[in-house]
Every structure is written in C-alpha cells, then in structure tokens.
Amino acid sequence: MPKPAQKTNLLGLSEAKLVAFFEQLGEKCFRATQLLKWMHQLGVNQFEQMSNISKSLREKLAQVAVIEAPELIEQHNSRDGTRKFLIRVSGGSAVETVFIPDGDRGTLCVSSQVGCALDCSFCATGKQGFNRNLSAAEIIGQVWIAVQSFGQFDVKAGRKVTNVVMMGMGEPLLNFDNVLDAMSLMMHDNAYGISKRRVTLSTAGVVPGLNKMRGLTDVCLAISLHAANDELRNQLVPINKKYPIAQLLDSACQYIESLPDSHRKITIEYTLIDGVNDRLQHANELADLLVNVPVKINLIPFNPFALSDYRRPSYKALKRFQQVLIDRGYITTVRTTRGDDIAAACGQLAGKVNDRTKRSARYQQQVLKIA
Numbered sequence: 001m002p003k004p005a006q007k008t009n010l011l012g013l014s015e016a017k018l019v020a021f022f023e024q025l026g027e028k029c030f031r032a033t034q035l036l037k038w039m040h041q042l043g044v045n046q047f048e049q050m051s052n053i054s055k056s057l058r059e060k061l062a063q064v065a066v067i068e069a070p071e072l073i074e075q076h077n078s079r080d081g082t083r084k085f086l087i088r089v090s091g092g093s094a095v096e097t098v099f100i101p102d103g104d105r106g107t108l109c110v111s112s113q114v115g116c117a118l119d120c121s122f123c124a125t126g127k128q129g130f131n132r133n134l135s136a137a138e139i140i141g142q143v144w145i146a147v148q149s150f151g152q153f154d155v156k157a158g159r160k161v162t163n164v165v166m167m168g169m170g171e172p173l174l175n176f177d178n179v180l181d182a183m184s185l186m187m188h189d190n191a192y193g194i195s196k197r198r199v200t201l202s203t204a205g206v207v208p209g210l211n212k213m214r215g216l217t218d219v220c221l222a223i224s225l226h227a228a229n230d231e232l233r234n235q236l237v238p239i240n241k242k243y244p245i246a247q248l249l250d251s252a253c254q255y256i257e258s259l260p261d262s263h264r265k266i267t268i269e270y271t272l273i274d275g276v277n278d279r280l281q282h283a284n285e286l287a288d289l290l291v292n293v294p295v296k297i298n299l300i301p302f303n304p305f306a307l308s309d310y311r312r313p314s315y316k317a318l319k320r321f322q323q324v325l326i327d328r329g330y331i332t333t334v335r336t337t338r339g340d341d342i343a344a345a346c347g348q349l350a351g352k353v354n355d356r357t358k359r360s361a362r363y364q365q366q367v368l369k370i371a
C-alpha cells in the first residue's frame with residue numbers, strides 16, 4: 001500500500017511559506033494572514049474552529065495539514081516568578097524554555113537545538129552532546145506554549161511575553177533557516193508582533209551564519225565572547241579555533257552596520273568564572289579589545305552545574321570587573337541569576353538529550369576516572 005503523504009505542520013511556516021502553501025492549494029494569499037492570526041494570536045489549532053474559513057476549505061486543510069505544537073511535559077514555577085517549561089520534541093528528547101519576568105518585561109529564553117555540538121567548557125547543554133536541530137514549529141511552538149500557559153491568547157489580556165532571546169539550548173546559527181523562520185513569526189504583526197528590538201539572537205561565534213544574516217533579518221545580536229584573547233577563548237569556546245575573535249567581531253560589526261537603524265549595539269555576553277577570566281587584567285584586555293566596537297556588555301556570573309569544576313566569582317571580583325569596564329566608558333550590566341531554585345539559570349538547561357555524539361557518556365567516564 002502506498003504510504004500516505006505526510007501532512008504539513010502549518011505552525012512553523014513563515015508568512016512567505018504559508019502563502020506558497022495556499023498557492024499550491026489554489027487558494028488566495030489572504031488565507032495565510034487568516035491562518036497566522038488563528039494560530040499565533042488566538043492559539044487555535046483545530047481547523048473546524050476557524051469560523052471565517054469556508055467549511056469546504058477547512059475540510060481540505062484537515063486532509064493535508066495539521067497545526068501541531070510540541071508537547072509540554074513539565075512546568076516549574078520559581079519563587080521569583082521564573083517559569084521553566086520542559087518540552088517534548090519528537091524522537092524521545094526534550095528541550096527547555098525559560099520565562100523570566102522583570103517588571104513590565106517578560107523575556108522568553110528559547111532553545112534552537114536538542115543538545116549542542118559546540119561543547120563550551122562552562123555550559124551544561126554542551127556536556128549533553130548533540131542530537132538534532134529543532135524544526136521551526138518546535139521553536140515557535142515554545143513561544144506558543146509559554147503564551148498559552150499565561151492564557152495570553154485571550155486578546156484582552158495584557159501581554160506577558162514581551163521579549164525573546166535565542167539563548168536556550170543549542171547554537172541558533174547552526175540551525176539557520178528554522179531559527180530565521182521562527183524569529184520572523186515572533187516579529188510578524190499577524191503573529192506575535194514582538195518588536196525587532198526585543199528579539200535577540202545569541203551566538204558563540206558561527207561566523208558563516210552571522211555573515212548570512214545580513215539582509216535576511218534585523219533582530220538584535222548578542223555575542224558570547226567570554227574571553228578577550230584567542231588563547232583563552234579557544235579553551236572556553238572551542239569554535240573560536242575555527243573563527244577567531246577578530247573575524248567574529250568584524251562579522252558582528254558588519255551585521256549591526258547593515259541595519260537601517262544605526263544606533264543599535266551588539267550585546268557582548270561574558271560569563272565570569274572564578275580565577276579563569278575574571279581578573280583585572282582580563283577586564284582591561286576586554287576594554288581594549290572593544291574600543292571601536294559598538295557594544296554594551298552583559299556580565300553573567302558562572303552558574304554551577306553538577307559536571308563542572310568551575311566556580312562563580314566572588315561578589316567583590318564581579319564588581320571590580322564591572323567597574324573597570326564602566327570607568328572605560330562601557331555600558332555594563334550584570335545578569336542577575338534568576339530561577340536557580342528550578343535549575344533555569346543560564347547554562348543550566350539540560351533537557352533530555354538522546355546524545356548522538358556520545359559526548360555525555362565519554363564525559364561521565366572521565367569524571368569517574370578522576371574521582
């Protein structure tokens with residue numbers, strides 16, 4: 001018997017792809033607008049509820065398409081208002097998404113991959129190895145689930161998710177097309193309508209992906225730098241061996257300069273690790289490096305996790321580091337640790353990765369040998 005053709009999941013289709021989908025069905029392109037609104041503004045995933053679409057088209061859609069968000073398995077609410085969602089994705093794995101409220105702002109930290117291949121030395125996700133890229137539906141589905149959890153598909157309710165950062169599990173630029181499609185939905189007026197100044201892509205430095213972004217998107221950019229010289233950065237962020245700091249900053253500047261609103265700055269993320277990159281000399285080196293780069297700096301005190309020997313710096317060391325940068329004229333903020341009672345802080349996201357690289361098994365063996 002011939003295998004039935006797989007139904008298209010409409011949830012992750014960008015506007016352009018939805019238009020193409022309807023054209024293929026011989027339908028007008030305004031159907032794409034209707035579908036975007038039903039799915040992303042009203043949270044409707046059943047075609048029969050779409051009252052402004054004729055019965056015959058609804059039936060046709062049900063034959064060839066579905067609207068499927070990934071499944072929410074667990075939700076943890078921290079005492080500080082942070083929420084962590086554990087989300088099942090196909091293939092037996094799970095990813096994590098975190099919502100962080102801060103006054104009027106609510107930031108959703110979204111994952112782009114199951115696990116991560118980059119293996120940064122201080123990141124829990126890297127220790128899990130890499131399994132696969134998330135589909136665009138699984139990425140935008142995380143926004144869908146968070147919005148749903150607040151009952152926000154009711155148009156009268158105030159908006160909770162005001163910002164999105166692609167800073168969850170995975171390296172977004174290694175899943176380029178799906179991340180771009182999902183981000184286009186986050187910003188689209190007929191979907192979530194979040195301003196381009198409130199959607200941020202964070203990268204450990206995948207320069208070809210960064211170069212490709214120019215002209216295709218206009219989201220904010222964050223660079224996970226963590227060291228101001230190549231020798232140290234090679235140890236912390238191994239992809240630096242392939243794309244060293246000078247190349248990375250050059251490419252980041254070209255992206256920022258390509259944006260029509262010229263005042264935007266690159267966010268530099270710098271995770272401070274006790275005794276590794278948190279000394280005065282490191283602060284001065286960072287200040288020297290960034291002299292001609294339009295940046296603001298976000299310091300992240302290292303968040304410990306079970307498989308790491310690194311330590312968080314003292315408050316004094318953190319303040320000293322920040323002061324050097326402020327004195328040198330840099331806007332420098334410290335990312336406060338949120339949701340650490342539910343292991344939702346930066347770098348603690350582990351989800352459930354069926355590791356294809358077998359890195360986590362190798363790592364466990366090493367740890368056992370040392371112990």
Ligand code: SAH
Nearest residue numbers: 123167171202203204224269302303346347
């Ligand atoms: N792969 C992307 C996005 C995910 S990481 C990137 O590297 O930018 C989001 C941020 O958290 C990065 O700046 C990352 O370096 C930082 N981070 C990872 N592990 C951390 C930890 N244990 N403590 C503090 N920050 C961490």
